[in-house]
Amino acid sequence: MKTRAAFVFVLMVMGAALAGYAQFDPENVCRMDDGRLIFTLDQRWTTSQKKEIAQAYDLDSVLMAWAMEGRPVITQNGIRWTTRKLDAHRIELSKEQGKSSGKDASNDKIILVDDQWIKLSSAVERESVPYGVNRLTRNTVVNLSDGKVRFFLPGYRDARRVFVSGSFNDWSTLQTPLHACDSGWTVTLGLDPGKYSYKFIIDGKWTNDPYNKLREDDTYDGYNNIFFCYNYKFVLNGFQNARKVLLAASFNNWNKTQLRMVRIRGSWMLPLYLREGTHAYKFLVDDQWMTDPANKIKRPDGMGHENSFMGLGDTLYFHLDGFTSAKKVAVAGNFNAWNTGELFMDRTRNGWQLPYVLAPGNYEYKFLVDGKWMPDPGNPCSTGSGDITNSCLVVKPNYTFRLEQFSGATTVMLTGSFNGWSPDGYRMIKKAGAWIFPIYLKPGKYTYKFIVDQKWILDPANDLWEDNEYGTGNSVLWIEP
Amino acid sequence: MKSLKGPYCVFFFIFLTSCFFITVSAFSRSAPVNMKVATLESISISGSAIDDIMGNVVGVTIPLRRAGRLFLLEGSIGNVSGNFILDTGASGLVLNKTYFRNSRAIDDEEGGGVTGTIAAVERIFVKQLLISELSYANISADVTPLGHLENRRGVKILGLFGMSLLKNLEIVVDLRHNELQIYKLDKDGNRQGASSSSSVKYDIIQKIVEYHNVMFVKASIGGKILDFCLDTGAESNVLSTDAPKNALNKVTITRRSNLNGVGQDKGEVLFGTLNEFIMGSRQMHPMETIICSLAAMSQKYGYPIDGMLGYDFFAKGKIYINLVKNQMGICLLQEVKP
Numbered sequence: 001m002k003t004r005a006a007f008v009f010v011l012m013v014m015g016a017a018l019a020g021y022a023q024f025d026p027e028n029v030c031r032m033d034d035g036r037l038i039f040t041l042d043q044r045w046t047t048s049q050k051k052e053i054a055q056a057y058d059l060d061s062v063l064m065a066w067a068m069e070g071r072p073v074i075t076q077n078g079i080r081w082t083t084r085k086l087d088a089h090r091i092e093l094s095k096e097q098g099k100s101s102g103k104d105a106s107n108d109k110i111i112l113v114d115d116q117w118i119k120l121s122s123a124v125e126r127e128s129v130p131y132g133v134n135r136l137t138r139n140t141v142v143n144l145s146d147g148k149v150r151f152f153l154p155g156y157r158d159a160r161r162v163f164v165s166g167s168f169n170d171w172s173t174l175q176t177p178l179h180a181c182d183s184g185w186t187v188t189l190g191l192d193p194g195k196y197s198y199k200f201i202i203d204g205k206w207t208n209d210p211y212n213k214l215r216e217d218d219t220y221d222g223y224n225n226i227f228f229c230y231n232y233k234f235v236l237n238g239f240q241n242a243r244k245v246l247l248a249a250s251f252n253n254w255n256k257t258q259l260r261m262v263r264i265r266g267s268w269m270l271p272l273y274l275r276e277g278t279h280a281y282k283f284l285v286d287d288q289w290m291t292d293p294a295n296k297i298k299r300p301d302g303m304g305h306e307n308s309f310m311g312l313g314d315t316l317y318f319h320l321d322g323f324t325s326a327k328k329v330a331v332a333g334n335f336n337a338w339n340t341g342e343l344f345m346d347r348t349r350n351g352w353q354l355p356y357v358l359a360p361g362n363y364e365y366k367f368l369v370d371g372k373w374m375p376d377p378g379n380p381c382s383t384g385s386g387d388i389t390n391s392c393l394v395v396k397p398n399y400t401f402r403l404e405q406f407s408g409a410t411t412v413m414l415t416g417s418f419n420g421w422s423p424d425g426y427r428m429i430k431k432a433g434a435w436i437f438p439i440y441l442k443p444g445k446y447t448y449k450f451i452v453d454q455k456w457i458l459d460p461a462n463d464l465w466e467d468n469e470y471g472t473g474n475s476v477l478w479i480e481p
Numbered sequence: 482m483k484s485l486k487g488p489y490c491v492f493f494f495i496f497l498t499s500c501f502f503i504t505v506s507a508f509s510r511s512a513p514v515n516m517k518v519a520t521l522e523s524i525s526i527s528g529s530a531i532d533d534i535m536g537n538v539v540g541v542t543i544p545l546r547r548a549g550r551l552f553l554l555e556g557s558i559g560n561v562s563g564n565f566i567l568d569t570g571a572s573g574l575v576l577n578k579t580y581f582r583n584s585r586a587i588d589d590e591e592g593g594g595v596t597g598t599i600a601a602v603e604r605i606f607v608k609q610l611l612i613s614e615l616s617y618a619n620i621s622a623d624v625t626p627l628g629h630l631e632n633r634r635g636v637k638i639l640g641l642f643g644m645s646l647l648k649n650l651e652i653v654v655d656l657r658h659n660e661l662q663i664y665k666l667d668k669d670g671n672r673q674g675a676s677s678s679s680s681v682k683y684d685i686i687q688k689i690v691e692y693h694n695v696m697f698v699k700a701s702i703g704g705k706i707l708d709f710c711l712d713t714g715a716e717s718n719v720l721s722t723d724a725p726k727n728a729l730n731k732v733t734i735t736r737r738s739n740l741n742g743v744g745q746d747k748g749e750v751l752f753g754t755l756n757e758f759i760m761g762s763r764q765m766h767p768m769e770t771i772i773c774s775l776a777a778m779s780q781k782y783g784y785p786i787d788g789m790l791g792y793d794f795f796a797k798g799k800i801y802i803n804l805v806k807n808q809m810g811i812c813l814l815q816e817v818k819p
Binding site for chain 1: 551566568628715719732748749751753
């Protein structure tokens with residue numbers, strides 16, 4: 001009997017839940033009718049459903065609560081709302097839409113829509129993939145031996161103008177023309193290693209590369225072609241009688257079928273793009289695992305065998321002179337999430353040192369000497385003030401801010417959209433009569449100002465500036481790809 | 482009824498804060514200057530002037546880039562290169578003050594709207610504007626801050642490419658292929674040379690009224706005939722809050738934002754789906770729209786408008802606009818044909 005009652009109870013609960021769920025249709029909550037804006041609210045909505053409605057329709061939670069209670073008239077912010085009970089659970093909340101009511105679009109030269117409303121994703125940054133190998137049926141994109149990349153579009157000899165547009169030139173439609181050659185169109189570009197997307201533009205028409213099998217959605221019902229600018233080549237000499245040689249590595253999760261090597265003049269080779277860092281790898285020669293005979297760096301794999309190791313990228317050294325009597329010195333920064341127990345420095349004759357590989361970028365760090373924080377005394381670049389001063393490290397800077405005047409100033413700080421307009425900014429360095437700060441900035445637009453002895457100023461050497469909310473303007477800088 | 486004060490207060494605060502930022506980001510960065518149609522007398526393109534602009538070719542295709550729902554044309558003025566927003570809702574060339582602050586101003590002219598009101602804009606002289614294969618010489622342009630558009634969409638925007646720059650031409654906006662085609666027309670409005678539009682089978686043909694270099698078309702919603710401005714510079718269609726009630730009743734409202742700013746940044750914006758939109762004799766598939774006030778814009782245009790047809794409309798197919806015949810033809814995409 002108990003079991004039956006419980007079963008009935010469960011059914012009732014499920015029924016009630018389903019009935020409540022059936023009432024919830026966020027897109028049919030609001031309508032306009034005869035000059036009134038009308039919301040149909042349902043008391044059976046769950047708390048999260050109410051939240052969803054409140055958020056979608058910018059409805060005050062108090063207004064909603066009072067309407068649900070059935071208050072006949074609610075005046076809020078000068079707006080008179082009225083309610084009407086439709087049935088046992090549903091309530092109509094409405095207000096009159098006056099003439100010319102609502103935000104006036106008259107001053108919007110361009111009508112922008114809220115990104116969330118149109119589900120617009122923000123600009124996609126260049127993807128940092130661990131590795132990549134091109135898949136071409138014809139050599140339309142070629143990695144040349146000097147590190148450059150040659151694009152080749154076969155045919156189209158009657159075309160008037162051909163361009164290549166892609167992530168490497170910020171999708172410019174005019175910046176990179178191809179030149180006519182005997183069998184088509186070609187251009188050679190110097191590019192950094194990495195992954196790039198592209199299309200050709202033939203007499204104004206966007207055109208895909210039919211010979212490139214790597215592609216990804218362009219978000220406009222088409223696709224972009226993908227190519228990798230290479231920076232490394234795995235080589236295995238000998239083994240000429242082998243039927244097949246594959247490479248498996250930490251960067252491809254030790255997949256045994258993906259990376260097939262090619263026999264070229266007495267060696268097996270695999271050129272590819274590889275992200276900077278340290279990688280473990282092995283060759284698979286006719287299904288037999290082997291480490292790289294040409295690489296002495298081998299480390300245990302934890303399963304009784306060894307892997308070969310290789311590193312890619314520049315190694316930088318953190319140095320701390322002195323403190324020779326310290327027991328332990330560590331470095332921590334935003335590059336390792338300020339982990340104090342990870343990067344312990346090695347003792348040298350005159351102090352401490354740590355080799356480390358970092359990708360291009362701007363970093364902050366400090367030393368931890370026997371548990372006591374300190375900025376790098378050998379580095380004049382810093383940010384913050386007092387106890388929260390951090391040393392700044394810029395790996396492969398691509399721009400230098402420069403302020404030629406104000407040589408008598410005590411401090412000059414740099415701040416802008418690149419550091420979230422931090423009022424502490426970056427402390428600029430005085431060098432040969434000018435204040436400078438080298439920095440790494442990704443391609444795009446930046447706004448900035450200098451703070452000279454607490455006073456915010458525009459960059460006097462930069463004609464480009466735009467208005468800001470304070471009426472004082474911000475200097476504008478574009479970093480081109 | 483349980484009190485909602487506890488957790489709801491926290492949510493309410495977060496909600497209000499987020500709404501404030503959403504709406505501020507959506508609208509408050511608009512430049513406080515009135516000059517949507519300010520370059521009436523700036524450019525007058527005769528047949529020979531078109532030859533100067535397009536050279537010997539009778540038709541060109543210009544690749545469009547996208548930034549959000551805006552369409553960009555790449556070009557340059559002097560040594561400054563970047564993007565121009567294709568903006569059929571603007572009457573002429575409008576330049577971003579960031580890059581043209583120090584250009585030579587035209588002293589003896591007033592920047593004025595169609596109603597003759599003097600607007601707080603500068604007008605400058607442009608020696609040469611290059612847009613792909615188009616070359617415009619000795620034209621005037623209004624200058625106004627457009628930095629907020631750059632910051633929202635992350636691209637360098639030199640200005641707005643408005644309608645007077647396309648006068649007496651046929652333009653074809655093809656968003657499926659991301660291209661703008663431009664054709665020279667003879668005095669009867671037919672394409673010059675071999676390229677012909679006579680073989681194109683339009684799903685809809687509609688008359689355009691051109692008024693002060695801005696295009697207006699008629700369409701009906703809920704049985705009411707309405708006047709719309711054709712505006713490629715609108716990321717969404719816009720329906721005026723003053724549109725007939727029968728038309729407003731046909732919108733399924735899916736979002737609302739209540740902006741508690743001051744002056745022009747105060748007010749309510751509704752977002753929803755426009756149903757029963759008929760152009761010519763054809764009902765089109767539902768389109769997204771904003772509902773807000775267009776009262777002041779109607780006053781400035783000197784043409785009472787019920788709405789604007791923007792991105793959602795242009796995305797429905799290939800749009801042919803003949804500015805000699807003052808006629809628009811639409812080839813609907815297969816998937817949006819009713």
